[in-house]
Amino acid sequence: MAASTLGFALLGLLARKSRNGYELSQALRRPIGYFWTASHSQVYPELARLEAARYITHTVIDGPGPRDTKRYDITAAGRRALAAWAGSPAPPAPERDEFMLKVYSLWLVEPARARTLIVEQLARHEAQLAHYEQLERDMRGEHEALLSDPTTPQFSAYATLRRGLSFERHARDWCVWLADELR
Amino acid sequence: MAASTLGFALLGLLARKSRNGYELSQALRRPIGYFWTASHSQVYPELARLEAARYITHTVIDGPGPRDTKRYDITAAGRRALAAWAGSPAPPAPERDEFMLKVYSLWLVEPARARTLIVEQLARHEAQLAHYEQLERDMRGEHEALLSDPTTPQFSAYATLRRGLSFERHARDWCVWLADELR
């Protein structure tokens, strides 16, 4: 009766607040889904599976369009399953980074062109970093409060934000170094 | 006539030296495939596709077992296709990190247990970092030579190694910070 990774991503969102399928799909799209993404065509069938497993329930609250709007809530069993999953070790994830794969063959590309690619990538990392820094400013003042209690959703959200900030900074620095080597 | 990402991963390896399917599969397995992985059941059909596209050729050099051993070489067309792919912008990659997804729901886990998970993850990053540092030591003395010419495969290999080193260091530091917050 274990859910898929996508299922736990949905449960992780629903454990914070109730949402409908559309809102869940939005939350799992770039740039909002920071470490998991899914399209709506994957979300709706998964919600049906989670409901069959009794991890969530829905209440119809009639909306626009040809179908009803379904507002989903996590159940006590869903919360237990989510906590058990979060508290078990993550299987080692196979790395998959198409950009780095291109860098591995960058020696075949004319250096000035290669440098352009790296500078474009640098811009993407700087944009994402600026976005994360804005999120951090939005939390400012609450930091000490957030960190004082690791059993609040805000603690987890701040921990993942710190990770994003750190990742984008290191990626930016690496791009700067490589662009300089290709000058 | 464009190859898949896996196809370009294989071409990137074959552009450096000829290999058989078994050796290519080994190179794409952890911990050797640092930014792309694949199992042998995916590699063999892809090699057939690359050969149909005339990006590679093979010569039979009879080996053990019930089938012949096929040694693959990249063609001039394969090298051109690889260079064109490496020189074009990478599509923005959807982030997918199951460990970070767990951290997002870590507030539901008893803090002492949560801390154990983070310390285990820290150990994994430290092991990978030690591995990368060994690779760097193996290259020592050649650094200046490697960086002087960006059109050699060694330049690309060193650039990706620097990225791996930077990534593991930032991941380690983040784990140390979070484990400390959970003490």
Add this chain to the structure above:
DNA sequence: TAGCACATGTAACTCGTTACATGATTTG
């Protein structure tokens, strides 16, 4: 009034993993 946001679903396809299948050579 055209387009976008809201809202839910299905179908066809690709990519990737695990399991099935075979058999010679080397090492403990």
Add this chain to the structure above:
DNA sequence: CAAATCATGTAACGAGTTACATGTGCTA
């Protein structure tokens, strides 16, 4: 002599993307 390594392939399944399908209400 048993197990691991070398070596190549197919089959079944699950996960994920793109396209198909429908229709309301709001805004430029």
